[in-house]
Amino acid sequence: MNNNHFNIGQSTNNLNRVQILSEALPYIQKFAGSTIVIKYGGSIMTNNKLKESIVNDIILLSHVGIKPILIHGGGPEINSWLDKLNIKSKFKNGIRITDSNTIEIVEMVLAGKINKEIVSLINKQGSYAVGLTGKDGKLIQCENEEDIEIGFVGKIKHINTNIIKTIINAGYIPVIASIGADLDGKSYNINADTVAGEIAISINAEKLILLTNTAGILNDINNNDTLIRQLNIEDIKSLITERKISGGMIPKVNCCIRALAKGLPAAHIIDGRVFHALLLEIFTDQGIGSMLVNSSNQCINSKH
Numbered sequence: 001m002n003n004n005h006f007n008i009g010q011s012t013n014n015l016n017r018v019q020i021l022s023e024a025l026p027y028i029q030k031f032a033g034s035t036i037v038i039k040y041g042g043s044i045m046t047n048n049k050l051k052e053s054i055v056n057d058i059i060l061l062s063h064v065g066i067k068p069i070l071i072h073g074g075g076p077e078i079n080s081w082l083d084k085l086n087i088k089s090k091f092k093n094g095i096r097i098t099d100s101n102t103i104e105i106v107e108m109v110l111a112g113k114i115n116k117e118i119v120s121l122i123n124k125q126g127s128y129a130v131g132l133t134g135k136d137g138k139l140i141q142c143e144n145e146e147d148i149e150i151g152f153v154g155k156i157k158h159i160n161t162n163i164i165k166t167i168i169n170a171g172y173i174p175v176i177a178s179i180g181a182d183l184d185g186k187s188y189n190i191n192a193d194t195v196a197g198e199i200a201i202s203i204n205a206e207k208l209i210l211l212t213n214t215a216g217i218l219n220d221i222n223n224n225d226t227l228i229r230q231l232n233i234e235d236i237k238s239l240i241t242e243r244k245i246s247g248g249m250i251p252k253v254n255c256c257i258r259a260l261a262k263g264l265p266a267a268h269i270i271d272g273r274v275f276h277a278l279l280l281e282i283f284t285d286q287g288i289g290s291m292l293v294n295s296s297n298q299c300i301n302s303k304h
């Protein structure tokens, strides 16, 4: 099986799912029963057709026995609502500087708007999704990050895996917005990649897959350079030191490093702008994006 077969790089709009399924059988068998944490980045939420396609792929994964957990972001939509309210968006190392006005908007947009839109889309397709923030069932317990400059940004202290397992075992797809709460129930903004990484660790997921708006990790974003297909923790650290990774990619690679160090078998950063990117990454040998592993002798020849 190789990527050309699926016309990677061209529109995969008309991709025949039945064809994929028959060829993907070994992977379906391998991953059936496994949990895969998928993070849907705000950078790819504007295209409704793409949104439906991502949701359909997640439903398909659940139909073949894989247990998907969906974590979503929504950075650009938060920016646009803050803009409407004349609040300037500010970031430090890819993390939003979140003051008391900003946290209210962040929670409204992520929990009230985006989370419910995704839940409705999944439900419309005949599956059952349950939308949560970190407040529901005390799912994400956090405290204020030490860096006071970033304001109400939460540092995750504990994930209540019981609530996630209960939802999955009852046959529902959990859809999680990246809001945490402290012991007093106060809201904190948490980067959605970070939430996805911590949930993947706590639930012993098989994979963490981050869907974003680039082909994966590029060798040098400033020079529109090539996709790095496979990296280990040391490679990623070098890219950060050389400043070849910046902005929103920093929390992504950091959460992957942490998850890999804690035993996650593999993390993937893939192009969510490609139709059926999830299926292509999970069900083909080479996949389509960057695969991050713990050490260089792991998975040299295959995506899995």
Ligand SMILES: Nc1ncnc2c1ncn2[C@@H]1O[C@H](COP(=O)(O)OP(=O)(O)O)[C@@H](O)[C@H]1O
Binding pocket: 040, 041, 042, 043, 044, 073, 074, 075, 211, 212, 213, 214, 216, 217, 218, 219, 220, 221, 244, 245, 246, 247, 248, 249, 250
């Ligand atoms: N080396 C790199 N490779 C790919 N993307 C990078 C790199 N360094 C920085 N980036 C930036 O990271 C962005 C993805 O992060 P972000 O905008 O937060 O997306 P999302 O909303 O999907 O989480 C890319 O659009 C790109 O501008």
Ligand SMILES: CC(=O)N[C@@H](CCC(=O)OP(=O)(O)O)C(=O)O
Binding pocket: 040, 041, 042, 043, 072, 073, 074, 075, 076, 078, 094, 095, 096, 106, 153, 178, 189, 190, 191, 192, 193, 248
């Ligand atoms: C603390 C922090 O930065 N929180 C993020 C939460 C949303 C997010 O992560 O969205 P993306 O996945 O689209 O980047 C924010 O406020 O933008």
